[in-house]
Amino acid sequence: MKHNISTDCIHAGEDRVKPHDSITTPIFQSATFVFNNSEDIRRYTQKEHFRYEYGRYGNPTQRAAEKKLAILGGAESAVLFASGMSAIINTLLAVLKAGDHMIITDDAYGKTLAFVKSWLPNWGINTTIVKMDDYNAIEKAIKHNTRMFFSESPTNPYLNIMDFSKLRDIKSRHPEILVISDSTFATPYNQKPLELGADIVIHSATKYLSGHNDILAGVVLGSEKLVEEIVGFQKIMGGVIDPHCAYLLIRGLKTFSVRMERLNSSGEKVARWLESHPKIRRCYYPSLESHPHHDVAKREMNGYGAVSTFELEGDLEDSNRLLDNLKLCYIGPSLGGCETLITHPATVTYYNCTREERYELGILDNLFRLSVGLEDPEDIIADLDQAIKAVFK
Ligand SMILES: Cc1ncc(COP(=O)(O)O)c(C=O)c1O
Numbered sequence: 434m435k436h437n438i439s440t441d442c443i444h445a446g447e448d449r450v451k452p453h454d455s456i457t458t459p460i461f462q463s464a465t466f467v468f469n470n471s472e473d474i475r476r477y478t479q480k481e482h483f484r485y486e487y488g489r490y491g492n493p494t495q496r497a498a499e500k501k502l503a504i505l506g507g508a509e510s511a512v513l514f515a516s517g518m519s520a521i522i523n524t525l526l527a528v529l530k531a532g533d534h535m536i537i538t539d540d541a542y543g544k545t546l547a548f549v550k551s552w553l554p555n556w557g558i559n560t561t562i563v564k565m566d567d568y569n570a571i572e573k574a575i576k577h578n579t580r581m582f583f584s585e586s587p588t589n590p591y592l593n594i595m596d597f598s599k600l601r602d603i604k605s606r607h608p609e610i611l612v613i614s615d616s617t618f619a620t621p622y623n624q625k626p627l628e629l630g631a632d633i634v635i636h637s638a639t640k641y642l643s644g645h646n647d648i649l650a651g652v653v654l655g656s657e658k659l660v661e662e663i664v665g666f667q668k669i670m671g672g673v674i675d676p677h678c679a680y681l682l683i684r685g686l687k688t689f690s691v692r693m694e695r696l697n698s699s700g701e702k703v704a705r706w707l708e709s710h711p712k713i714r715r716c717y718y719p720s721l722e723s724h725p726h727h728d729v730a731k732r733e734m735n736g737y738g739a740v741s742t743f744e745l746e747g748d749l750e751d752s753n754r755l756l757d758n759l760k761l762c763y764i765g766p767s768l769g770g771c772e773t774l775i776t777h778p779a780t781v782t783y784y785n786c787t788r789e790e791r792y793e794l795g796i797l798d799n800l801f802r803l804s805v806g807l808e809d810p811e812d813i814i815a816d817l818d819q820a821i822k823a824v825f826k
Contacts, residue, residue, distance in 0.1 A: 438505065438621075438622065438690045439690040439691065441501070441504050441505055442501075442505070442686050442687055442688070442689045442690050443687055445500065445501045445504040445505065446497050446498065446499070446500030446501030446502070446503070446504055447497045447500075447501065447683070448497070457680075457683075457684075458493075458494060458497045458680070458683055459493075459494065459680075460494050460676050460677050460679075460680040461485075461492050461493045461494050461676050462676050462677060463488070463492070463676070464487070464488040465486075465487055465488065466484065466485040466486055466487070488673065488676075489667075489668060489671055489673055490668050492673075492676045492679065494676040494679040494680050494683070495513050495673070495674055495676060495679040497679075497683060498513060498674075498679045498680075498682045498683045498686070499511040499512060499513050499652070501683065501686055502621075502636075502638075502642070502652050502654065502686070503654060505621045505686070505689070506621040506625060506627065506634060506636075506654040507621070507625045507627050507628055508627055508634070508654035508655055508656075508660075509655070509656050509657045509660070510654070510655065510656065510657045510660035510661070511652055511653065511654045511660065512652070512653050512660050512663055512664050512667060513638070513650060513651070513652050513673070513674040513679060513682075514650065514651040514652070514653070514667065514672045514673065514674060515649060515650070515651070515672045515673060515674055515675070515678075516637070516639065516649040516650065516651050516672075517542075517615075517617060517635070517636065517637025517638065517639055517640075517649075517650075517651035518544055518545075518548075518637075518651065519651055519672035520635050520636075520637075520651030520652060520653050520672075521542075521545055521548070521615065521635055521651070522548060522672075523653075523663060523666055523667050523670055523672055524613065524633060524635060524653050524663055525548070525549070525553070525558075525581075525583075526556075526666060526670070527662050527663045527665070527666035527667075528580065528581060528611060528659075528662065528663070529553070529556075529558050529580055529581060530558075530580075531556055531557030531558065532557055532558075532578060533558050533578055533579075533580040533581070534558070534559050534560070534561070534576050534578045534579045534580065535549065535553075535558065535559075535560050535561075535579065535580060535581040535582070535583060536560070536561050536562075536563055536571060536574045536575070536579060536581070536582045536583070537549055537560055537561075537562055537563075537582075537583045537584065538562070538563060538564070538565040538571075538583070538584040538585065538588070538595075539562050539563065539564055539565060540565050540585070540588040540589065540591065540593060541583065541584065541585050541588070541615065542585060542589060542615065542617075543782065545583070545585075545615070546562070549562075549583075550562075561574040565584070565588060565593045565595075566593060566596070566725075566726065568596070568599045568600075568602075568603065571600075571603060572603050572606075572607075575603075575607055575610065579607070579610055580609075580610065580611060581610065581611045581612075581613060582600070582603075582610055582611070582612050582613070583613045583615070584600075584612075584613070584614055584615070585614065585615040585616075585617070585618070586614060586615075586616065586618070586619060586624070586626075587618040587619060587719060587730075587737075587738070587740070588618070589618070589740075589802070590717075590742040590778060590795075590796075590800065590802045591717050591742060591795065592618070592717050592718060592719050592724065592726075592737075592740065592741070592742060593725070593726055594719055594726035594729045594730045594733070594734070595614065595729075596726075596729045596733070597626065597629035597630050597631070597733055598732075598733075600612060600629075600630055600631075601629070601630040604630060611632045611633060611659075612630060612631045612632050612633075613631065613632065613633045613634075613635065614626040614631040614633070614634050614635070615634075615635045615636070615637075616631075616634050616635070616636055617635075617636050617637040617640050617641075617769075618640075618738055618740060618768070619734065619738065620636070620640075620641045620642065620689075620693060620738065620769075621636075622641075622689065622690060622693035622697075622735065622736065623693070623697070623734050623735050623736040623737065623738060624733065624734045624735065627654060627655070629733060632655060632656070632659065633653060633654070633655040633659055634653070634654040634655065635651065635652070635653050635654075636651065636652050636654075637650075637651055638650035638651055638652050638682055639651070639767065639769075640767065640768050640769030640770070641689070641692070641693065641696070641738070641768075641769035642682065642685065642686060642689065642769075643681060643682045643685035643686075644685040644688065644689065644692050644769060644770060644771065645681070645685055645770055645771055646767060646770035646771065646772060646774075647681060648678045648681045648682060648685075649678070650674050650678055650679075650682055692771075692807060693736065693738075695807060696738060696739035696769075696805065696806075696807070697736035697737060697738060697739070698810075699739060699805045699806075699807075699810040699813070700718065700737060700738055700739035700740065700741060700805045701718065701720050701737065702810045702814075703741065703803065703805050703810055703813055703814060703817075704716055704718030704720070704721060704741040705718075705721070706814050706817075707741060707743045707803075707817070708721055708723070710818075710821065711746075712745065712746045712747070712821050712824070712825060713743050713744065713745060713746065713821075714743075714744040714745065714746050714799070715743065715744045716741055716742070716743040716744075717741060717742040717743070718737060718740075718741040718742075719734065719737040720737045738769075739768070739769070739804055739805040739806070740768050740769075740802060740803065740804050740805075741802075741803050741805070742800065742801065742802045742803070743800075743801055743803065744797060744799050744800055744801075745799040745801065745821070745824070746799070747799050747824060747825075748798055748799060749779065749780075749798040749799070751799065751824050751825075752777055752779070752780075752798060752799050752801070753777075753780070754823065754824045755801070755820050755821065755824050756775070756777055758819065758820035758823040758824065759775065759816060759817075759820045760816055760819070760820075761773065761808065761812060761813065761815075761816035762774070762775045762803070762813065762816055762817070763775070764776070764777070766781065766782070767804070768802075768804035769804060770804070770806060771806050771807045771808075772806045772807075772808075773803070773804065773805055773806035773808055773813050773816075774803075774804045774806070775801055775802070775803050775804075776801065776802045776804075777800070777801055778791075778796045778800055778802060779791055779796055779797065779798050779800060782796075783796045803817075
């Protein structure tokens, strides 16, 4: 029977009757699964009977989480990894071969860009980096050996939005190219890229999916055939999720739709407050009419998440003072958890770049990324308000 997303968050992927009639899927904290006799081995190797063998090849807790995520993302299949980066790298290495070419958008996650720039060429795979919303440049970059187009949406830190209708158009002329979307910022609550034309979707499940800032995990969603290819590579590469983490992910997913409903609404409320504040020069959030991709977001997304990016009316010193005066919001990387987190990319992520290098990438001295958490939005606003007042007193 088909259910709505909140019901799927609770029940999908998990067996109705679990060991010892437990209501929760247990943590199978086991690295190996034993055979009872030679007949057991025969039936397993002849594929007459599905069972587990060794932790790197799968685990029942992991499997339940994967089935839940596949249903939430509208995918045939899913595979979990130890982190979002592990999911991304395993996917690229499983799909690409020496001599292949890929295209990636310029505001993809920094470590993904670092991998394709600094490591993929070692395996004879070259990459063209194109501007996120330049669809002519994307099509022009396609060569005879282009195998993959990799993008993210929304992106970090400016929350740029991919126009999937334009991508579908390009793909209609180049059906051989795999479209991969890192949908960490969107989540399956706000967008299902597989339904919009992507072949593979990747999430850092460290963020909204697990939702509690307490695990690292990554997931790849796609057709059975593609996921099987990636699983084949994972069986060799490793990078598997630990069973306890898989359990915490299932636990986090139970409240995923409730959290997202609240995070979407709080994210918007705080973004609108920031936009109207006289000491905030600019706020980027896709539901704001001022966002350059507002129309695409409205057309293709069901909600916009809890991350907004803003420029303070001030310099680097003022920006440091803002951080120093926060009393509720935590200062730190990541997003999508219960606690509101603020990052100052200029002094954290890009601390070893010169000011010129940072400005080239749009990382201004006064730029902040805010991941609104599950606290009362009025309390988050009050904290930001008192910190801004302290900067300019
Ligand atoms: C968009 C995006 N993709 C991938 C990753 C990597 O995920 P993880 O930290 O789980 O390895 C991140 C991490 O911040 C991210 O923001």
